[in-house]
Amino acid sequence: MKNKNKAVWGGRFNNATSKIFEKIGASIDIDKRLYEEDILGSIVHTQMLTKQKIINRERGNKIISGLKKIRSEIRKNKFKFNKKYEDIHLNIEKRLFTIIGNDAGYLHIARSRNDQVITDFKLWIKKASKEIVKNLNNLIKNFLKKSAGNIHTIMPGFTHLKNAQPISFAHYLLAYVEMFKRDKQRFKNNIENLLENPLGVAALAGTTFNIDRNYTTKKLKFSHPTNNSIDTISDRDFVTDFLYAASVCSVHISRLAEEFIIWNSDAFGLIKLNDRIVTGSSIMPQKKNPDQLEFLRGKTGNAFGNLFSMLTILKGLPLSYFKDLQDDKELVFKSFDQTKYSILIFNDILKNFSVDKKRMFELANKGYTTATDLADYIVIELKVPFRKAYQITAKIVNYAEVKKKRFDELSIKEIKKIEPKLNEEVLKIFDLKNSIKSKKSYGGTSFENIKKMINKYKKELK
């Protein structure tokens, strides 16, 4: 027997592929995840070939029923994937030959693996992006629920992790709603990019067969065929777009995770995590560690790594196809899984933590968090420039600090020693609730604003 090469291109080759590369280079372990899209694409391609009379109806039906059989085998876990056939496309093609014989050889008319794999992959990422959008909607709903229950929970708003101004805990949570809304928009923008149908550009130049790309476009729920066959083969923007969107989403999650880890420390003590979402130590019997939050925070590293891997692969790569690109799928699958699970875990966390409202309030009252309110008050009452009011306030803060008193422990007498024009009314300024109430400017933390905003978000979700 002469030819040892079992690949579809075997006829051209004198030697089998090197064993080590057959093992390492095969992508089937990864890309088998595309089987639904691959078979759907092949069915639609066959339907088009039949419609265009490129193959006859009988043959077309035979191919389609063979493909459906394979799909059923895979779904039922009865399909045997084989590294020898490299990837999902060739595994399915080989099996099709076994099932329907040489008519399987008609399937690859007017198609290359190059356009086939991109079609599969775009369909997959579109599906995945939609799933993430759905999951983000769920997450937002949970944030809104938690917010609705915490409108009047007063916490210290931080800048530089120092107490800055009193805010509503709901207002803090709604900041994340804004972030996740942007994340959704990013995935939605990506979906727009995924509506171009690659099928039919063949290897890189188009095909001589009289194919109908509008037909496959419609059947595969794309919106229009791609304009340039070379770009179609070379383009992986849709891959980096996905990985980037996942990275930013991961950044948002990491920021909340970080802050909750800090708030969960014995020193802060602002939140309490249910046993379901903490983990113990193998040696320290008292420990309850926020492992899940740390897990979420750490995963950002992977999200970045995946994005950077793909960008590196693409940099300086000539057109059109190179094997370098093969890693795109593993990177996307990993980032997708991670994003999805991170959101699920976050939902879990939202349901399994409680707020120590008393401690929050107490901490919010430390650090002279109403100093800006005081300066604002002085501007209005004393009719001085803000910079002047700022200086008067700074003096009062410095005094209170030396005396180790909170603002609300100062007497009007002490205040008058620093600024005689102030009167008793000033003391109301030090009330945290008043402070929050007064932040009525659009986007501010006033309780009224928050209620309206929660309603607004709820309507948007409908």
Next chain:
Amino acid sequence: MKNKNKAVWGGRFNNATSKIFEKIGASIDIDKRLYEEDILGSIVHTQMLTKQKIINRERGNKIISGLKKIRSEIRKNKFKFNKKYEDIHLNIEKRLFTIIGNDAGYLHIARSRNDQVITDFKLWIKKASKEIVKNLNNLIKNFLKKSAGNIHTIMPGFTHLKNAQPISFAHYLLAYVEMFKRDKQRFKNNIENLLENPLGVAALAGTTFNIDRNYTTKKLKFSHPTNNSIDTISDRDFVTDFLYAASVCSVHISRLAEEFIIWNSDAFGLIKLNDRIVTGSSIMPQKKNPDQLEFLRGKTGNAFGNLFSMLTILKGLPLSYFKDLQDDKELVFKSFDQTKYSILIFNDILKNFSVDKKRMFELANKGYTTATDLADYIVIELKVPFRKAYQITAKIVNYAEVKKKRFDELSIKEIKKIEPKLNEEVLKIFDLKNSIKSKKSYGGTSFENIKKMINKYKKELK
């Protein structure tokens, strides 16, 4: 005099800032580039304060005329920036005090540097994004011009850098038009994100003053005020979005640069670069090096670096403001400059290279680039499955290779020895022009397709 601290917050401090940090930590060298936006923002803020009767008209006018004077000084290079005042905001505020006295102290009512800087920065990035879109339009026009002149220039289409199928050079160039169109879309999507007005969220909680954010929104050409004051201060998505869009654009440029560098090698010789865009060697008198292309390719490294710097900074950062974020501006400025200059240099390159059409055609005729056409022909003529046709073609290729003949050097006799059912008509298949003409499927390389596509692109640009 006791207090050595000259900062606006001086009244609260007992010591001056450490000298080394005053030098290193100051951002004025970088953020002075925001002066137009900063002054515009301050003017609009003052107008709003006046309209809302928070400050009286006279004072408002005084502040505005002071700000305009400062703007004029900076524009004329007569303003002295001072590291002691840290950043552009405080440099301008200090100068305003010098010009109009203590009334300057009214400017900072209901505003923090936190919302001020984000307002400036968003305005700046919006402007910058629009400029890049404009530059990309220009670049696309130049690509269309070059394409129009090369519709019938035949080149080898590559996969794996091996000759694959003959294509039109114009078709190759149009692949980049697709890429730059996606780049444009990415920057345009970003601009959507930049339409939310941050001004008025103050430090992080909103303000007690009765401000009108819709007024400033309109005046600053935003579309609506931001919804959540904490998110507004913390958010830098618009920064990473910009850096990401610049990175992808840079990847596209790097791919063309790489390919042109390869085509410019003595072995390929497909293109000739005018002396204006090559550089010599200090030691090798014959050298003409494509430095500009290499410069463009290398810059991708910086684009990625800037993106990952910013992502790293954001990862795990609690809300809301931290000094870590300060580096955002330098990163954006660098990526903007680089993107802009890269596009300009690319325009220059497009005007200063020529194609060696003869060499291109000759190379396109190597490597059996019409083998797929042959297989397609066999499918139709011999009514065999594609896989069968593929094998027949592979045999013919192998035969020709051994004989060291090109396809068009084979006689029909030789071909018949391999496949007797083929007749003389098959020889037409080996004509490169015929091959290109036959790729009429939408998005394919046929001359007709290309002409239509160029027109389509031109219309889009209008």
Next chain:
Amino acid sequence: MKNKNKAVWGGRFNNATSKIFEKIGASIDIDKRLYEEDILGSIVHTQMLTKQKIINRERGNKIISGLKKIRSEIRKNKFKFNKKYEDIHLNIEKRLFTIIGNDAGYLHIARSRNDQVITDFKLWIKKASKEIVKNLNNLIKNFLKKSAGNIHTIMPGFTHLKNAQPISFAHYLLAYVEMFKRDKQRFKNNIENLLENPLGVAALAGTTFNIDRNYTTKKLKFSHPTNNSIDTISDRDFVTDFLYAASVCSVHISRLAEEFIIWNSDAFGLIKLNDRIVTGSSIMPQKKNPDQLEFLRGKTGNAFGNLFSMLTILKGLPLSYFKDLQDDKELVFKSFDQTKYSILIFNDILKNFSVDKKRMFELANKGYTTATDLADYIVIELKVPFRKAYQITAKIVNYAEVKKKRFDELSIKEIKKIEPKLNEEVLKIFDLKNSIKSKKSYGGTSFENIKKMINKYKKELK
């Protein structure tokens, strides 16, 4: 009351861990690869506890024989790993309880998972680094072999991918020997860092038990115990060091892969790849694609991604242990596998490509590659400054270029028209062999140098 929490810390908890996190957060699928190191560490720890009379000899022996049984089970693939027990350490501990009963509870005296996992991981990376060094030695040997067979193979040396000066192909290959030698050194430096024994620092503070860290250090073949318990738990420098060394090694491989891909193009045609290391196309019957080279080049993306993931995880992480760190193992395992396989594939490639010497020589003779030799010659013969000689040479190049002649096609008459002082002897300069021979400066490409250098490298390897 029954407790549903089955973890070792179960006694402290009221609820079971959330299901989703039990599934996602478990690391056993990854870290089971540490089982040899984990069991060895536990055995040595037990021996030490026994020696120090912290547990009695009988119990010690019982534990050790249990551990050996487990090791044998795993080696024989008979061990059932369970996600419920999270990681390799707890899987083994759980099994030990099943085998020897409550005496298993003595094993964790004076030890935490924190020091346990770092001990395992350091032992593993040490082993892995040594394996890579060994593989690199093999690769270098293959490079030396290939070099020895190509000392007199003349190729164009490139700068900017333009023909620059003639060099020996062996000299080119030896450049990679230098790179891989530096890679070896990097891994060796890392091994130095891995000689500090973490075992015995317990959770983060050390232990109250009278342990002997010098004993375990010796038994585990470390060189000394770590100095600071907190740093020991927090430190992952040894992880990033490994990932960095793998990245640089990957860069080196990518450079050769890139260049071979270019040389394998139809235009260059400098090398020929055996069918064993190329792959065909599904649609283009003529194609033989250098997939393996592209695979190697693309993997650099992953190497960078892994490094960047880990750096991101570590950035800004407080001391000492956090779950974020858990991803360190997957990243290292992936980079190790990839580095190892890349080297193996490269060995395969070295054995399966041949050089087209005729084509190489022909190309080396294009592009006036002896121009620098000519300028040098003029400096000496005409006693003019190099800059002057450079200009004379440039004129000769320009003349030849216009006439479309190679240097060796110029007559002395033509040359004299440009520089009358030159005589026939100058024509010898244009001989590529002479050019190479003349580069006798240390490190230069002369055949003599190369022979000596190959011998030198061979001696170093012994």
Next chain:
Amino acid sequence: MKNKNKAVWGGRFNNATSKIFEKIGASIDIDKRLYEEDILGSIVHTQMLTKQKIINRERGNKIISGLKKIRSEIRKNKFKFNKKYEDIHLNIEKRLFTIIGNDAGYLHIARSRNDQVITDFKLWIKKASKEIVKNLNNLIKNFLKKSAGNIHTIMPGFTHLKNAQPISFAHYLLAYVEMFKRDKQRFKNNIENLLENPLGVAALAGTTFNIDRNYTTKKLKFSHPTNNSIDTISDRDFVTDFLYAASVCSVHISRLAEEFIIWNSDAFGLIKLNDRIVTGSSIMPQKKNPDQLEFLRGKTGNAFGNLFSMLTILKGLPLSYFKDLQDDKELVFKSFDQTKYSILIFNDILKNFSVDKKRMFELANKGYTTATDLADYIVIELKVPFRKAYQITAKIVNYAEVKKKRFDELSIKEIKKIEPKLNEEVLKIFDLKNSIKSKKSYGGTSFENIKKMINKYKKELK
């Protein structure tokens, strides 16, 4: 015919370089920082050429005195750098022609910019690495000083940012000494790599002139000449090595910065920063923000960005020189400045913060930090396995938690209810000082260990 190209290679070119590239592509603004190294390299090169009689002594002296004049001009800020001459090498060469006339043309014999720039750059990085090592030594000294003053300062040791075990604050600080020691080692290993002299490999192939590379090696304080001319030109390992070492050092600094930012929060309150190292707010009069710590933490982003820029540039770059590599210098200069200034700022911080010892102790007593001590005690006293002791301890913790008592507030009666075999002696376990004292294992936090370790470190520094 007049030639408009003013470059050294002008004679070969018909057109001037494009204006935009002349402006953007020039590197002189960056690489002028290499002037000392460049001139030193040129002087030594000239001395060698003279010694080897390649140029005569008189000319050699003329060149050297011209170079010294230029050096003096630059040092005195009297040199006019010109973008037209692209880089530092050509700026100096052009000036040399002006000063000494055409004899300047002899300087570039047997040398290319390719080896020239690498020589300069290696010399510079060697110098820079040594400076960083020196700065790190200083930093370590300051850590040792601070440690010596805080041996008996008791703080909570954290894992997962939860209180874990009591430790000495000095022990915490010494963890960073270990990190900075590894950083030093990394830079020192790099210096080893920088001892190979590139000068004399010329463009890429070596030179025909009879040069003496050992002479220049000695004069330039390298240890030996590089072995392979092609590798010498292509290699940038020494660049990424530097950028990587700076990245890891930056990670270490970021971890301390992060933790100090957390400790400086109003909730933690463990440290107090002097006014010299905090910054105020423009709107909130009470604020004192740890800007410097945040600055240090944020800079890690840049360090990573620089490393990844360079790795990206190198990935897949063929040998030998390409303009892409030009960015190496800016990246290194930036990472060097940042590392140096970060260390200086850190020294400043160490001198300007104080510890609130009372608060530290109080916090260390929260969270049952002696639970592990208790479990260890039970192992010994009750002769039970550790896992059993762990469970008993967990019960006591749970009890105390419900009763909202600290360990040291429990009575022996309460404890006996849970474990009757325990007696009054157990109460000593809850003393934090005893806990720390007991951690005598090597590397543990006991006061005795710390004292010894500080002495050990001090000796190492001498």
